Amino acid sequence: MRTANSALRSKDLLGIEQLSPEDITLILDTAEGFKEVSERPVKKVPALRGQLVINLFMEASTRTRVSFEIAEKRLSADTLNFAASGSSVEKGETLIDTAENLMAMHPDMIVIRHKYPGAPKMLAERLPASIINAGDGGHEHPTQALLDAFTIRERLGRLQGVNVSIIGDIAHSRVVRSNIHLLTKMKANVTIAGPPTLIPMDIERMGVRVVHSLQQAIQGADVIMMLRIQLERQGKLTFPSLREYYNTFGLTPERLRGAKEGVIVMHPGPMNRGVEIASDVADGPWSVILEQVTNGVAVRMAVLYLLGGAHMGGE
């Protein structure tokens, strides 16, 4: 009995693009059930007991990896972390060989972060395990968009009709791509803003409004999502200096005066205080940044749970 809103249709979570609004709602509803688990005296349920989850992080990550690992442990899965440095990857092994070797040890799920877009899809097509994309290059970061949506829904009670402004380095951000897919599917209104050099051409085709000043982006927004300026990309002349970026696009308490009453400020982390966001905002009453981190565990538990039994069904 596989109905539209009681199961995910795929064995994998590769991106938001492939999900239906019903899938998204199912994941968010399920995450509500899981949020309570993290508040218990015994923060553990036996749902994935005996399942092996491999965290294959081929690119640096702290928050996402830790969040997945906590989610896996709270579901009683066995977890194994595999990082690129200090592994066979440094000896020249290809991703497929690495994955097939890991597969020979019968994991049930593989959580993968990779610098190349499409790496999770390549694994999903070759391996029987469920693949969860934890960020692939500039492509997608689906669990981040899901936890952002969960936080918005929890705070504002809905996604439909909510005005979300996403500000910063749009061009290099997989978080933005996943968020735009998710928010437009759920009928939220998305506005993006940033220096023209950091906004891809034709981004309007994804169903978003583009503005070029912070004031315009703040005005009327229910949610302001600040993106990290990727310091490692400095020197590529996308904007003159960090100081100038802060003066033009940095979110400060003064600038938030033009915002709607009750606006919430989000950031996927890690933050550059004093570049895209002022400390007074990051730590201020508008900020839900740490709630996002808490919700990340619940959302990842929901995804792991929903995919966990799927491929074993009927055995």
Place this chain on the structure above:
Amino acid sequence: MNVKKRLLDGARMNRAIRRMAIEIVERNRGIEDLIVVGIRSRGVPIGERIAKEIEQMESQPIPFGILDITLYRDDLTTIAPQPVVKPTKLPEPIDDKNVVLVDDVLYTGRTVRAALDALIDFGRPRSVMLAVLVDRGHRELPIHADVIGKTVPTDANEVIKVKLTETDGEDEVLIMEK
């Protein structure tokens, strides 16, 4: 599925629930440290009604909680799709309390096994009692109910359908045949 027999109508269900409430108080020798916990989903309205009956009898509020046992099921890896998970809500710590678990139908005992595991993750109750509206037999685990609304011998190909005003618009218990 055909209706084979109407086991309880609304009035008889109410009487059964009232008697269950009395039995619970008697067995517990009062209402001290009592918590009523309904197992999702139909154990919740039945548990609420039992708690309300006890409150009326004893003129004192009874803490009421909701237990979701989905994640503790023993068939999670063999059924697809995964059942929907909802939060567990307990009104206060259950340590040293006398917990009354409430469900609609006691059948194989597997739900109760899962509920006991779920409950123990929240603390160490002084005692746990099981109250069910219908006991239909066919146990697969060494579990029994302490307080029973109605005992009915059934065939394995029969289904007990409990309908409640809160979830189904009316109160009745039917025996259906597959």
